[in-house]
Amino acid sequence: MFEQLGLIGCGLMGGSFALALKRAGLVKRVVGYSKSPSTTERARQMGVIDVEAPSALLAVSGADIVLVAVPVAATEATLKAIRHLVSRDMLIMDVGSTKRDVIDSARRVLRDNVGSFVPCHPIAGKEVSGVEHADPDLYAGKQVIITPIERTQVAQLSRAVELWKALDCTVVQMAPEAHDAAFAAVSHLPHLIAFALVNGIASQEQREAFLSLAGPGFRDFTRIAASDPKVWRDILLANRQELLAQSQVFQRTLQSMEAMIEAGSGDALEQSIAQASDIRSRWRLGSRKA
Amino acid sequence: MFEQLGLIGCGLMGGSFALALKRAGLVKRVVGYSKSPSTTERARQMGVIDVEAPSALLAVSGADIVLVAVPVAATEATLKAIRHLVSRDMLIMDVGSTKRDVIDSARRVLRDNVGSFVPCHPIAGKEVSGVEHADPDLYAGKQVIITPIERTQVAQLSRAVELWKALDCTVVQMAPEAHDAAFAAVSHLPHLIAFALVNGIASQEQREAFLSLAGPGFRDFTRIAASDPKVWRDILLANRQELLAQSQVFQRTLQSMEAMIEAGSGDALEQSIAQASDIRSRWRLGSRKA
Numbered sequence: 001m002f003e004q005l006g007l008i009g010c011g012l013m014g015g016s017f018a019l020a021l022k023r024a025g026l027v028k029r030v031v032g033y034s035k036s037p038s039t040t041e042r043a044r045q046m047g048v049i050d051v052e053a054p055s056a057l058l059a060v061s062g063a064d065i066v067l068v069a070v071p072v073a074a075t076e077a078t079l080k081a082i083r084h085l086v087s088r089d090m091l092i093m094d095v096g097s098t099k100r101d102v103i104d105s106a107r108r109v110l111r112d113n114v115g116s117f118v119p120c121h122p123i124a125g126k127e128v129s130g131v132e133h134a135d136p137d138l139y140a141g142k143q144v145i146i147t148p149i150e151r152t153q154v155a156q157l158s159r160a161v162e163l164w165k166a167l168d169c170t171v172v173q174m175a176p177e178a179h180d181a182a183f184a185a186v187s188h189l190p191h192l193i194a195f196a197l198v199n200g201i202a203s204q205e206q207r208e209a210f211l212s213l214a215g216p217g218f219r220d221f222t223r224i225a226a227s228d229p230k231v232w233r234d235i236l237l238a239n240r241q242e243l244l245a246q247s248q249v250f251q252r253t254l255q256s257m258e259a260m261i262e263a264g265s266g267d268a269l270e271q272s273i274a275q276a277s278d279i280r281s282r283w284r285l286g287s288r289k290a
Numbered sequence: 291m292f293e294q295l296g297l298i299g300c301g302l303m304g305g306s307f308a309l310a311l312k313r314a315g316l317v318k319r320v321v322g323y324s325k326s327p328s329t330t331e332r333a334r335q336m337g338v339i340d341v342e343a344p345s346a347l348l349a350v351s352g353a354d355i356v357l358v359a360v361p362v363a364a365t366e367a368t369l370k371a372i373r374h375l376v377s378r379d380m381l382i383m384d385v386g387s388t389k390r391d392v393i394d395s396a397r398r399v400l401r402d403n404v405g406s407f408v409p410c411h412p413i414a415g416k417e418v419s420g421v422e423h424a425d426p427d428l429y430a431g432k433q434v435i436i437t438p439i440e441r442t443q444v445a446q447l448s449r450a451v452e453l454w455k456a457l458d459c460t461v462v463q464m465a466p467e468a469h470d471a472a473f474a475a476v477s478h479l480p481h482l483i484a485f486a487l488v489n490g491i492a493s494q495e496q497r498e499a500f501l502s503l504a505g506p507g508f509r510d511f512t513r514i515a516a517s518d519p520k521v522w523r524d525i526l527l528a529n530r531q532e533l534l535a536q537s538q539v540f541q542r543t544l545q546s547m548e549a550m551i552e553a554g555s556g557d558a559l560e561q562s563i564a565q566a567s568d569i570r571s572r573w574r575l576g577s578r579k580a
Contacts, residue, residue, distance in 0.1 A: 123505035127571075145503065178499070185491050186504035190511040192551075193483060196544040198566040200536075201475050203543065209468070211573055213435065214476035215413035219575050220510040221480040226571045229564040233556055236563075240551045246490075247548060251541065253493065254486035258537060261482075261530045266363075266523055273526075274519040276488040281417075281516045283501055285509050 001025075002091075006063030007032040008056045008078055010043035012126060013095045014069030015134025018048050020167050023136045033059035034131075035070075043131045056081040065091045065163075072096040073234035076105035083109055091156050091163075092117045097183060098238040099147045099176040107149075115153040118160040121145040121179065122169065123286075129228040140168040143286055147176040170286065184242035189250060191232055192243065194225035291315075292381075296353030297322040298346045298368055300333035302416060303385045304359030305424030308338050310457050313426045323349035324421075325360075333421045346371040355381045355453075362386040363524035366395035373399055381446050381453075382407045387473060387521075388528040389437045389466040397439075405443040408450040411435040411469065412459065413576075419518040430458040433576055437466040460576065474532035479540060481522055482533065484515035 005021060007014050010032045021027045032049030033056050034040040043049045053059035060066055060082045070078050075094060079086075086092065092110075096102045099119050106117045124142040126133055144164040148157050161171050174182075201210050236243060260269040295311060297304050300322045311317045322339030323346050324330040333339045343349035350356055350372045360368050365384060369376075376382065382400075386392045389409050396407045414432040416423055434454040438447050451461050464472075491500050526533060550559040 123503065125505070125507070143503065143505070172503070178496075181496065182500045182503045185494070185500045186508045190487065190508060192547060193487065193544065194511065194570075195563050195566040196547050197480065197483065197540055198570050199547075199562060200540040200543040202565065202569055203539065204475070206468075206471065210472045210475045211569075213413065213433065213462070213472045214573070214575075215415075215433070216575065217415065217514045218476045218480060220513045221484065222570050222573075223510045224507045225566045225569075227563075227567060229560050229567050232563050233560040236551050236559065237554060237556060240554075244548060244552065247544070249493065250487055250490040251544075253490040254483065254537070254541075257482060257486050257489075258534060261526050262534065264527060264530075266527060269526065270519050270523040272489060273485050273517075273522050275492060276485040276515045277517060277519050279488050279492055279501075279515075280484075280512050283504070283512075285504075285506065 002027045002065045004028065004063045004065070005030045006053075006059040006061075006066040007049060007069065008059055008066065008082070009069035010034040010039050010049060010131050011069060012129045012131070012133050012138070013122070014067055015043055015046075015048040015131040016124075016136065016138035017067055017069065017095070019134055019136035020139055024166055026163065026166060027065070031059050031061075031063065039131055043134075046131060046134070048131055048134055057085055060085045063090065066093070068092065068094040071231045071234040072098050072102055072238050075102050076109060079105060079109040083113070086110060086113045086116060088113060088116060088153075090116050091159050093120045093160055095120055095122055097121060097187065097235045099145075099179045101238040103147070103149055103176050114149075115151050116156055118152060118156050119147045119149075119176065120160065120164070121147070121183075122164070127223050127226040129231065139164075141286070142169055144169040144171050145179055146171060146173050147179050148173065149176070180239050181242050184239055184246040188235055188239055188243045189246045191224050191227060192236060192247065193250070194222050195232075198222055198225045292317045292355045294318065294353045294355070295320045296343075296350040296356040297339060297359065298349055298356065298372070299359035300324040300329050300339060300421050301359060302419045302421070302423050302428070303412070304357055305333055305336075305338040305421040306414075306426065306428035307357055307359065307385070309424055309426035310429055314456055316453065316456060317355070321349050321351075321353065329421055333424075336421060336424070338421055338424050347375060350375045353380065356383070358382065358384040361521045361524040362388050362392055362528050365392050366399060369395060369399040373403070376400060376403045376406060378403060378406060378443075380406050381449050383410045383450055385410055385412055387411060387477065387525045389435075389469045391528040393437070393439055393466050404439075405441050406446055408442060408446050409437045409439070409466065410450065410454070411437070411473075412454070417513050417516040419521065429454075431576070432459055434459040434461050435469055436461060436463050437469050438463065439466070470529050471532050474529055474536045478525055478529055478533045479536045481514050481517060482526060482537065483540070484512050485522075488512055488515045
């Protein structure tokens with residue numbers, strides 16, 4: 001049980017966390033801050049936060065738990081804004097989709113207090129953003145990846161683990177590097193591809209005719225293309241090395257399949273599709289077995 | 291109202307069509323044939339068809355409507371097998387995802403009777419195949435593209451249009467070439483990309499760890515990667531020219547976004563993502579306005 005959550009960033013991720021924590025009875029009071037005052041105000045009107053803070057620093061004042069839920073590139077500035085009130089007893093978490101850059105920022109800014117910071121990445125989201133889509137069920141049943149570093153305090157780590165478990169999440173611990181490589185492959189690259197596919201269609205004269213004919217396959221494949229531009233700009237830039245490496249693997253695979261198509265190699269093509277189809281058919285969301 | 295449907299191919303697409311036609315009271319009797327006798331038997335046991343035919347030709351015997359629902363590359367052999375019983379009064383349709391190759395086959399095989407053949411492509415499907423997934427609602431509310439040629443008989447065309455409308459479909463007529471270009475962009479390329487993405491992950495040592503961490507974005511993006519290998523081998527080969535052209539547009543777009551990422555051009559990248567996000571947010575399934 002926490003006394004006060006300092007929520008920095010009252011958007012979809014932060015707002016949903018506050019709602020989930022409140023519903024579970026795990027926090028008494030939520031003090032929130034967003035860069036845009038209208039977001040903070042809407043969050044209060046919706047009951048996502050109890051008190052509006054005029055700055056990130058004031059949102060942290062009196063908090064025993066802090067959630068930084070801002071686009072990853074804003075993490076460093078956010079930590080700088082609050083560092084004077086960060087204490088050893090506080091639990092600070094983030095929800096960023098990349099971990100190495102966030103941890104680098106935390107080391108640089110928090111220094112001796114970096115042990116209070118537990119880097120988290122809940123595998124949850126929607127293609128819509130903003131506090132108006134905040135949902136207390138957003139995290140339920142989802143995986144949360146925690147990437148502690150050697151200086152993370154054991155006490156804060158176990159409080160973070162218990163908290164996410166209490167929200168019905170499955171907690172997975174791994175190294176920040178392993179996290180970033182995996183998410184480049186299964187999340188960041190699919191987003192980049194979805195953006196590029198839609199933009200490629202948009203670059204053609206027949207774009208309206210094409211889009212009007214698209215079916216359920218297109219709908220699901222491109223759902224993530226509707227994601228928030230600022231959030232994804234930051235993620236793609238923050239994890240660029242792993243992302244570009246994964247994109248090379250993908251393009252090589254695509255080009256080898258194109259060569260089969262060009263050569264009319266039906267058997268090889270069928271085998272290649274069958275491999276993908278088999279893997280994808282057996283895959284289940286949130287299963288620890290691939 | 292039809293007397294007898296000759297169904298060639300009792301899988302997901304054909305089986306769902308038979309069920310929909312029966313439920314709408316549009317056909318008295320369904321005679322079915324599948325290449326695999328066990329499929330035909332299961333279709334009869336499930337009530338998808340009323341009578342099992344031992345050959346495609348016998349499925350057509352006595353039929354006033356014929357649906358060819360086989361992988362597109364099997365269309366020509368199927369039409370050859372039935373051509374001796376094809377008459378001018380019969381309505382023959384297919385459900386293939388490519389239209390130029392199917393029409394070429396129909397011209398070659400049916401010759402003077404090609405006017406009975408109405409090329410159709412219902413924009414409906416599931417990532418699972420087989421008669422056990424046949425569903426009378428599969429086509430309801432979906433678009434059906436009809437690509438008549440100059441020799442198509444007006445009477446057969448209007449019967450086909452009325453039939454699909456009676457199944458609650460929106461019918462769109464267009465030229466076969468326009469159809470194939472559009473579906474290369476919005477369907478065939480997304481499938482090829484999804485297959486390549488999964489195979490690219492599978493080619494890496496950490497594949498199991500990667501897949502175990504994948505979330506809802508990956509789930510939706512790769513849903514079509516679980517599609518039937520034979521069906522998609524045929525589609526990708528049949529429409530290879532348009533598909534490879536679309537893949538070039540996509541790869542150029544992807545590489546230009548990669549260049550922004552590599553150069554750290556945040557503004558350009560955000561603008562590019564915003565364009566995709568905006569288009570995809572405004573897009574609606576089955577809407578004739580893009």
